[in-house]
Amino acid sequence: NFCSYCIVPYVRGPEVSRTMQEVLEEVAAHVAGGAREIHLLGQNVNSFRRREEGSSRFAELLRRLGREFPEVWIRFTTSHPRDFDEAIIDAVAETENVCEYVHLPLQSGSDRILKAMNRGYTSRDYLEKIQSLRRKVERVVISTDIMVGFPGETEGDFLRTLEMVEKCRFDYAFTFVYNPRPGTAASRLVDDVTPDSKRERLERLADVTRRLTARSLQEMVGREEPVLVEGPSRKDPGRWAARTRGNHLVHFPRCGEDLAGKVVRVAITSAGSWALHGRLI
Template sequence: MSINSAAASAGPLHLYVHTIGCQMNEYDTQRVQHILGVQGYALTTDINQADVIFLNTCSVRAKAEQKVHSYLGRLRRLKKRNPRLIIIVAGCVAQQLGADLLGRFEHLDLVLGTRAIPSVGALLHRVATRSERLVHLPESEEEGWDSLLRQGQFSAPGVVAPVTIMQGCDNFCSYCIVPHVRGRERSRPAASILTEIEALTRQGVKEVLLLGQNVNSYGRGLPEILTFSQLLRQIHDETTILRIRFTTSHPKDLTEELIGSFAELPRLCRWIHLPFQSGSDRILQRMNRVYTAARYLSLIEGLRSACPDMGLSSDVMVGFPGESEEDFRQTLQLMREIRFDNLFSFSYSDRPHARASQLPDKLPEEVKGARLRELQNLQMEIVLEKNRAEIGCIREVLVEGLSKQSEGSQLTGRTEQNRIVNFEGPAELVGRLVKVRISDAFQHSLRGGLMAD
């Protein structure tokens, strides 16, 4: 019996999804939801009701990988209770560990590499009908970009939708595993991106988040000559999408042309996520980041002089091998000078295949932990001060939906600068741009009152 006929005769089969890691993974999970949705699977939030559990994994941080192992361990009990349950692992951990995962977790059914998402339906069918356990790690993206388009067009999007514009990375930062598990950089043709954005706009999407490991090096290897800034201009001029954002950018590829785009394209949100990683040139060099702290500061100056109200977020790592107290102080100093609106901070951990894992002078866990706490405390002070400075300002907010803490009438949305704003208002405003006067500031969000039109 096929999966489809099983679904037809006994009601829908249930799919439970769990994603660990980055927005690229969130996007792939949405593609899986769509593909399996077409095959008759209904999404469930109750893991006990699931016929299929799809776990999308990240191995960028050691902690994320540990989470995958403990999550899989916990699923053993569910499989015992329901031997027909099918468990799938995809993403970076699947790509990296492959068959080892099947050997280690006897209750796991299917391991899918980072380029295998388009095959999920067919492979699940084989697992379900032939009771096979499979590993599939293709070397290149299956079905190419067109499958993204087909799958993207049919998803059920909200107000904001991600759109992949490139995959992989060529930068080989010495601590990072991404080029090893996601492969070399590949850019998606502009026509395919524009078609997807138009389709999403027709379905009611108001904001697109252009996704890639290193979006601002977009264009390499395409038959057409097109820079990332030119792509942004095409999206801006040739589609009717209300807002455009992108992530993630590498400082070495942040051109004058791209900085100018923020001032020239009104529907491009004035916000950038630009990882700096360290304020010490010595550590940046060991990380193979190919810029200096001074260069990073001058890029921020350029962005702020083009758009004084630019929203800035970043990634930083503490405890890289050989990081001295002085190197760490330089990182704190750079944070004080720039005053990021949001900062994702991590403590260094060895990743297999990454060159930094071979470096000497690893720091003890207590030192890394103490540095991370000090850095996070400083960032919390900065964010709270910056959020408090918003009190009294009137901000334009794209309403994304009901606030999670809502009793029914509290809406949530984002400013161009990516600040979350909660306020009272009717549900009809979802998907609209509204003006909100900010009245309260917290660590992760603002609260305000809706202004009359």
């Protein structure tokens, strides 16, 4: 994918996928070594094997991992909306140990800006995928990336982005300001959105995304959740840091037992601005 603002494809070259067997063998080795979670990484995991075989086999990979390694949690990053299809959504919904978390970068809610970014989808395409995810994957958690201030972005374009954010009800959003990267197609465009306008739009966008994240976290309070303990909290060593299947960060008091790397159940007692707090059950 050659998004007009991104330098990565020029630096790293065309997409290359490992073979299905190589992935399965490496996962088997990690599981044999005690891994409790496997995270599939790629610039665009959804196009796994497409260049080599003519079509994506990512949904098949998820299902095979689910069958062969049912005891571990499976996550994946990053997805591209153009290639994120119903087969992948169905695999997430139907494979028990694939976590209910999807990171799906929107970038903009304006079709005109999406076209200028060379993203390969429209706002309607994107919204339909989000709606399908929420319909098929129970309690799915969705995060996204959003850029403001792309060359040519008008106030109307930005308002369409805000509208899309509200419609999609993102649980988390990573927001940033456009900066030109030498060598990209976008760098040849006039960077005509003023720094002040970029900052002001970013603040308005953050107000919306923070509200949606707060609502998402508050909805978790009172629930009992399985979490995978990552280790002591970096900010408070007296508490454990753990992740739910939906990738919510949870902090809870440490006890005498070493829980790092274990799946335990916690009761969610309160929500902060970016994380949850709980107690061990």
